[in-house]
Amino acid sequence: xxxxxxxxxxxxxxxxxxxxxxxxxxxxxxxxxxxxxxxxxxxxxxxxxxxxxxxxxxxxxxxxxxxxxxxxxxxxxxxxxxxxxxxxxxxxxxxxxxxxxxxxxxxxxxxxxxxxxxxxxxxxxxxxxxxxxxxxxxxxxxxxxxxxxxxxxxxxxxxxxxxxxxxxxxxxxxxxxxxxxxxxxxxxxxxxxxxxxxxxxxxxxxxxxxxxxxxxx
Amino acid sequence: xxxxxxxxxxxxxxxxxxxxxxxxxxxxxxxxxxxxxxxxxxxxxxxxxxxxxxxxxxxxxxxxxxxxxxxxxxxxxxxxxxxxxxxxxxxxxxxxxxxxxxxxxxxxxxxxxxxxxxxxxxxxxxxxxxxxxxxxxxxxxxxxxxxxxxxxxxxxxxxxxxxxxxxxxxxxxxxxxxxxxxxxxxxxxxxxxxxxxxxxxxxxxxxxxxxxxxxxxxxxxxxxxxxxxxxxxxxxxxxxxxxxxxxxxxxxxxxxxxxxxxxx
Numbered sequence: 001x002x003x004x005x006x007x008x009x010x011x012x013x014x015x016x017x018x019x020x021x022x023x024x025x026x027x028x029x030x031x032x033x034x035x036x037x038x039x040x041x042x043x044x045x046x047x048x049x050x051x052x053x054x055x056x057x058x059x060x061x062x063x064x065x066x067x068x069x070x071x072x073x074x075x076x077x078x079x080x081x082x083x084x085x086x087x088x089x090x091x092x093x094x095x096x097x098x099x100x101x102x103x104x105x106x107x108x109x110x111x112x113x114x115x116x117x118x119x120x121x122x123x124x125x126x127x128x129x130x131x132x133x134x135x136x137x138x139x140x141x142x143x144x145x146x147x148x149x150x151x152x153x154x155x156x157x158x159x160x161x162x163x164x165x166x167x168x169x170x171x172x173x174x175x176x177x178x179x180x181x182x183x184x185x186x187x188x189x190x191x192x193x194x195x196x197x198x199x200x201x202x203x204x205x206x207x208x209x210x211x212x213x214x215x216x217x
Numbered sequence: 218x219x220x221x222x223x224x225x226x227x228x229x230x231x232x233x234x235x236x237x238x239x240x241x242x243x244x245x246x247x248x249x250x251x252x253x254x255x256x257x258x259x260x261x262x263x264x265x266x267x268x269x270x271x272x273x274x275x276x277x278x279x280x281x282x283x284x285x286x287x288x289x290x291x292x293x294x295x296x297x298x299x300x301x302x303x304x305x306x307x308x309x310x311x312x313x314x315x316x317x318x319x320x321x322x323x324x325x326x327x328x329x330x331x332x333x334x335x336x337x338x339x340x341x342x343x344x345x346x347x348x349x350x351x352x353x354x355x356x357x358x359x360x361x362x363x364x365x366x367x368x369x370x371x372x373x374x375x376x377x378x379x380x381x382x383x384x385x386x387x388x389x390x391x392x393x394x395x396x397x398x399x400x401x402x403x404x405x406x407x408x409x410x411x412x413x414x415x416x417x418x419x420x421x422x423x424x425x426x427x428x429x430x431x432x433x434x435x436x437x438x439x440x441x442x443x444x445x446x447x448x449x450x451x452x453x454x455x456x457x458x459x460x461x462x463x464x465x466x467x468x469x470x471x472x473x474x475x476x477x478x479x480x481x
Contacts, residue, residue, distance in 0.1 A: 026366070027370065027373075032370070032373045032374065032377065033377065035370075035374060036373075036374045036377035036378060036381070036460075039374055039378070039456045039457055039460060040378060040381060040457055042455070042456065043451055043452050043455035043456050043457035043458070044448065044449040044450060044451055044452070044455075044457070045449060045450050045452060046449055046450070047449060047450035050384075050447060050448065050449045050450065051449055052449045054383055054384040054385065054447070054448060054449055055383050055448075055449065056383075057381075057382065057383055060387070061382040061383060061387055062382075064382055064387075065377075065380050065381050065382045065389065066380050067376070067380060067410070108402075111384075111385050111386065111447040112444050112445065112447055113444060113449065113450055114444065118385075128402065129401050129402060130401065138403075139402045139403045140400075140402065140403075141399070141400045141401040141402050141404075142398070142399050142400045143392070143393065143399050143400075143401065143406075179387075186392050188385070188386035188387055188388075189387065193385045193386070193387075194385070195385060195386070
C-alpha cells in the first residue's frame with residue numbers, strides 16, 4: 001500500500017515536471033526519462049522470487065539502458081568497478097569437471113517468477129541460448145560469439161601451466177562479471193549476481209578450457 | 218485435409234536435428250505446412266460470435282465498440298493500434314481497448330478480467346476476440362498514428378522501456394531484439410528497433426502457438442518476454458506493455474500484418 005503511494009507520487013512529480021516544459025505536451029528527454037521510470041515502477045508487481053526490487057538499477061545497468069553507448073568515462077568506471085568486484089576461486093582452483101559444465105551449459109532455467117528458488121543450485125548457466133560451444137550441439141544461439149575451440153584457439157594446452165594463467169584468469173573474470181571487460185556486455189554476471197556458485201563456475205570453466213572437453217577437440 | 222498437413226509437419230520435426238544449415242530450412246518448411254491450416258481460424262470464428270453476442274450485466278454486444286475507426290468498425294482497426302482515445306484520455310492497445318468496451322458496453326469488470334490468468338475465463342474470450350479483430354486487418358500494412366502528443370510521448374516511453382536493463386541477468390528487450398540476424402537456440406529473433414519486415418515481429422501477433430495449443434495476444438507475448446528477462450510481473454494492459462507496443466508498432470510502419478500468425 002505504502003509503495004503504491006510512493007509510486008503515485010513519483011508519477012505525479014514526473015507529470016508535473018512535464019507541465020513545466022517549454023512547450024505543452026513536449027516533455028524534454030530528461031522528463032521522459034523520469035516518466036519512463038515512473039511508468040515501469042507502476043506497471044510491474046512482485047511475483048514469486050521476482051520482486052520489483054529487480055527494477056532498481058546499478059550504475060552499469062543505468063549506463064547501458066539507452067540506444068547509444070555511455071560516455072567513455074562512465075564505461076571505464078563501470079568496468080573498473082566490475083573488475084574490482086571479481087572474486088577469485090578459493091585455492092586458485094579454476095577448473096572443475098567439463099561433463100558437469102556441459103550439463104550446466106544446456107540448462108537454461110532459473111530466476112524467473114515461475115522458479116521456486118533463486119539459489120544458484122536451481123539455476124542453469126544458459127550458455128547454449130547465446131553461444132555455440134560444442135560441435136555436437138546444433139541448437140545454439142548467436143547473441144554471443146562462438147566458443148567452439150575456445151581453449152584450443154587461445155593455445156591452452158595445460159590450464160595449470162603458468163603460460164595459460166592470463167587466459168584462465170580472464171575467462172574466470174568474464175564469467176564472474178562480464179562487465180569488467182565491456183561495460184555494456186550482453187552477458188549476465190554469473191558470479192557477481194549470484195547466478196552460479198564457485199563450484200558451478202569451475203565446471204563451466206572446464207567445459208571451455210579443459211583440453212579433454214569436446215569443446216577443444 | 219488440414220489434419221494431414223499437420224501430420225506431415227510433425228513428421229518433419231525430427232529432421233530439425235540433422236545439421237545447422239538445414240535446420241532453419243526445415244523450420245521454414247514446417248511453418249509453411251502449418252500455415253496451410255492455422256488453428257487460429259477456430260479462435261477467429263469464436264471471436265466473431267463473441268463480438269456479436271449479448272453478454273454481461275448490461276446484456277449488450279460489442280458491436281458499438283470503437284476501436285479507433287468509429288463505433289463498430291473492425292476492419293483496419295488492428296493495424297492502427299495502439300492509438301489515442303479521447304473518451305478514456307489514454308493511448309490504448311487492442312486488449313486494453315477491449316477491456317474498456319467490455320466494461321462500458323457490457324458492464325463486465327475490467328479490473329477482474331485484467332487479473333484473470335491467461336487462457337482462463339474472460340481471458341480465453343479475449344484470445345478469441347483479438348484473433349478475429351486482428352484477422353479482419355490481415356494483409357493490411359501497419360500504420361499506427363503518431364499525431365497526438367500522447368502517442369508521440371508513448372513512443373518515447375516505449376523506447377526507454379525497450380532499452381531498460383534490469384533484473385539478475387541485466388537483460389533488456391534490446392538484449393535479444395536489438396540487432397539483426399540473432400538467435401536464441403534455433404529461434405530467430407527479429408530486430409524490433411527497426412522494421413523487421415512483413416509478417417515478422419509486431420506484424421505477427423496475435424499468433425497461434427503450436428507448442429501449447431493457445432492463441433496468444435500481444436499482452437501475453439510481452440508477458441512471456443518479461444518472464445524470460447527475469448523481470449517482475451507486468452500488469453495486464455499496464456502502461457509499459459502499451460508503450461512497448463507503440464514503440465514496436467510505429468517502428469513496423471508499412472509492414473504487412475499476418476496476424477493471427479502461427480508459431481511453433
